[in-house]
Amino acid sequence: MILHTLISYEVLRLIWWLLLGVLLIGFAVTDGFDLGVGMLLPFAGRSDIERRVIINSVGPVWEGNQVWLILGGGAIFAAWPQLYAVSFSGFYLAMFAILVALILRPVAFKFRSKRDDAAWKARWDWVLFIGGFVPSLIFGVAMGNVLRGVPFRFGTDMHIFYEGSFFGLLNPFALLCGLVSVAMLLMHGATWLQLKTEGPVAERARGYGSIGALATAVSYLLAGVLLWRFVDGYHLTSALPPDGPSNPLLKTAELHGGAWFDNYRSQPLLWLVPALGIAGALLSWLGQRVRRPLLALLASGFAIAGVILSVGVSMFPFILPSSLDPHASLTVFDSSSSHLTLFIMLVVTVIFLPIILAYTSWVYSVLRGKVDERAISEERTHAY
């Protein structure tokens, strides 16, 4: 195979860095509203029928949405094997908690309406709440820890050693990032409910969603200030050849206050990325106040994209800094797959991602329209 040399290793790595962002955003924007709806379930729905309306608003689509996460996991494995190996094993118990939530969530969807028993249903409602809240929180906390650097190092033959504990993840900055994530997905889920439902459910969602939007903007801004003032960034202290071998031990790096803002200083246009995060949240708030749910949903999607991209942009070229051994930090240019693998994966993605987007849109358009009590009690559909 000579074909892959058509695109240089450097460009492929940059493309895969972008695609990593696309997949994370794809997950947060689609499955994000499912998670948000799960968190809102006990509060936005008071009666059983209201709660069934809420669940059925995501009923036909959550399975497909969750594939973004699975695809994200697979793509990180294929394109950034060391990132996958270090982060999944390092955050072991946090990952386990996410898995538990993700196992229970589908099951709760399926099982809740199988018995006409208030206690049974209430139990599954809380499972759905936890299934939405826990992953949202942990994803944010994980992002916060990635920004602070993670205590890992490489031993002989590149064996990975992680020298932190689960409770070490729960530091104030990371918890604030967790709050950003929860607020953001709450806002997103609430705007979805306003689009798909009407009456008291939509009204309550409007209340929670407006608070969520403001909380997103405020907590994100606060996290930015903390990142600037109190969290040391990393910067390279040696050359890092963009087409070098994927061996993270060949460069040097060190901690440096405010280093996560270097990229903005050298490319001021990049400020547009975090600005998108804040503007999106504010626009979503406005959209909810003036009862334009579609606008609010789209704006909240942009907010999510802005927030996630800003993490990547701040850290570039780092993708997983090591607090234990900064030189061993993973960067875009020394922890990817081989040139050939990145190329093959890109070809497959270029072919299939548009197809996925096309049929996903088609499915959403078939399922468009409000979910209301009548639709559920008509029993013509396989309602949850």
Add this chain to the structure above:
Amino acid sequence: MDLDIVDLSRLQFAMTALYHFLFVPLTIGLAVILAIMETVYVMTGRAIWRDMTKFWGVLFGINFAMGVATGVVMEFQFGMNWSYYSHYVGDVFGAPLAIEGLMAFFLEATFVGLFFFGWDRMSKVAHLVVTWLVAIGSNLSALWILIANGWMQNPAGAAFNPQTMRMEVTDFFAVLTNPVAQAKFVHTVSAGYTVASIFVLGVSAWYALKGRHLQLARRSMTVAASFGLASALSVVVLGDESGYLSTEHQKMKVASIEAMWKTEPAPAAFTAFGFPDQRTRETHFAVHIPWLLGLIGTRTLTKEVPGIEDLVASAESHIHEGIQAYDALQTIRAARSDAEVPAQARADFEAHSGYLGYALLLKRYVDDPRQATPEMIEKAGWDLVPPVFSLYWSFRIMVGLGMFFIALTATFFVLSARRRLDAHPWLLKVAVFAIPLPWVAAEMGWIVAELGRQPWVIEGVLPTAVAVSNLGATTLLISILGFVAIYTVLFVIEMKLMLKAIRKGPAEHPSPPGVPHAKADAEPAVLPRNPLGASS
């Protein structure tokens, strides 16, 4: 060593994989059966076939949710528990997993919602297309997973890169067209079709015995028997192909399955029965069938099938070569730049790199394989023998069950052709009691394939023992106990829901036998309120 992290990690992986594999074969097979039933509905316009699709669809849905939930666990676990594995082979192994998501799982999971919620929202033909897309998605899913798994059994198209200290793809086409992966794919999906066929056959037989839903039961049995017979035949024939390929690529696996301690003159005999004893290296009470193994394994009367002792002896020389490769590798990695690598080290590495993995086998006994004593090398050689007793019997149970499924589906195929499905109630009872058996066979198949690969996680390349993450035993215990607790509770609930849905049956007001579903077409769903405790 009682809480060894390698053993705990293997325990967790085996447990979660075997559990996941309870749901996968039924999903793969039932999706195709649903598509077949709905095709008949669209072609004939007879409502009973739509009711059948919807009824089996409810059972499909309960099963599908569990498959999805437990599948995420599998994908995350490579990184969580097998971080060195992920680093070492992610460049090759990650790609089929990611492609599975892009090409197959997205298709399956996006359209499965529409399968359940879309009956009244689209035309008959459009819905049929959706059902087929779910079936194609789940089968393609199996293809990519088995390309990944096939590569673990026969790591084709990749080479070790000393600069990055990992395996990298050299020929992606060879990864895709890996003959082991192809054979495994067809064998595994056929097994899935068999699982689903026996499931549909058994449940329908139960209705027939109870005199309920006879229209649905009879037609379902016909579909299940014919589809099941074709599948069961294909499982056995392609299982044979798999065995033939193993003789080429995994000689130790074959020798262990056959408990063949010593090389026999060709053509080797097949041991139909016996109790292999790993300690004394002999098989007690063995019953031999002359020539059979030689025929299956080599398809000749003249080629030898090597025995365990000879394989271990040749492995020791591989280990010595591996140590040379490891030594050269350390020299190469110690050099600060490519130009500084001594030519001799490079040449040594090129010559022996194929056996690098054999040096890593010594890591169980010594940190630096170059310091290994002859005793360690001998021990590592014997480590190459997987647990013979378990393999020997798992294989025989699997094959025996496979033969039984052929007989069972053939019997019902004949009965259905003669329109005498309910002529022999005892046969219906056999079909009901056969329901769990294909699962037993499938799990045994997993054990033969994956336990037979031990001590390697990637055959000849990476030993399982060095592939694990450096986790604490307590951490692993927490996750193992957590999985056991959740999986047990979910299994109980899942079984209850399945049984409830089956007991409830397809409709609250079944038409009496012989009376066609006249009004069914006017009314879109014949399903009752909250159909079958329904949802997708």
